[in-house]
Amino acid sequence: MKDGLSWPKAGAYFRRAMMLRCPVCGQTPLFPSLRRTRTLHDWFTPLDGCPRCGYAYDREPGYFLLSIWAINYGFAALLGLVLYLVFEWFFDWPVWILIASVVGPVVLFNMLFVRHSKAIFIAWDHFFDPHEREGGDDGGNVSPPPSPVPGHPPRKARIPADAGV
Ligand SMILES: [Zn+2]
Numbered sequence: 218m219k220d221g222l223s224w225p226k227a228g229a230y231f232r233r234a235m236m237l238r239c240p241v242c243g244q245t246p247l248f249p250s251l252r253r254t255r256t257l258h259d260w261f262t263p264l265d266g267c268p269r270c271g272y273a274y275d276r277e278p279g280y281f282l283l284s285i286w287a288i289n290y291g292f293a294a295l296l297g298l299v300l301y302l303v304f305e306w307f308f309d310w311p312v313w314i315l316i317a318s319v320v321g322p323v324v325l326f327n328m329l330f331v332r333h334s335k336a337i338f339i340a341w342d343h344f345f346d347p348h349e350r351e352g353g354d355d356g357g358n359v360s361p362p363p364s365p366v367p368g369h370p371p372r373k374a375r376i377p378a379d380a381g382v
Pocket residue numbers: 239240241242243244245267268269270271272356
């Protein structure tokens with residue numbers, strides 16, 4: 218294993234993910250509390266970052282695509298497969314009841330598991346690619362380079378026209 222990768226660390230990050238907490242400090246929630254969740258957007262969207270340690274939860278646009286496609290849909294597909302096999306094996310239902318009995322729980326599972334999918338993905342990413350600054354685990358925040366001209370903000374990085382973004 219690479220330096221810094223260890224089973225105890227992986228276990229700690231996984232536990233924090235299961236509790237929907239920041240992978241770095243393990244204290245701050247990743248999502249708004251249930252009392253503050255008023256819309257589906259609140260339910261699905263993590264906070265910008267950890268106010269305690271400064272770790273950015275959403276590193277870039279599209280960051281959580283893999284968490285949805287691989288983790289959320291993957292587990293939902295497994296659940297659907299198991300439910301289908303169990304229902305098909307033990308019951309002699311018409312096909313439309315069989316489909317409804319599998320699709321209903323799978324959709325519900327997708328909705329309920331989405332926060333954990335994202336939390337697992339954040340923990341996984343932090344484990345394998347911690348984005349640490351020299352000198353310690355600061356949560357992945359990298360401050361911009363100092364301005365060459367005092368009193369003026371630093372220049373933003375330019376994206377070349379042919380970058381295909
Ligand atoms: Zn934190």
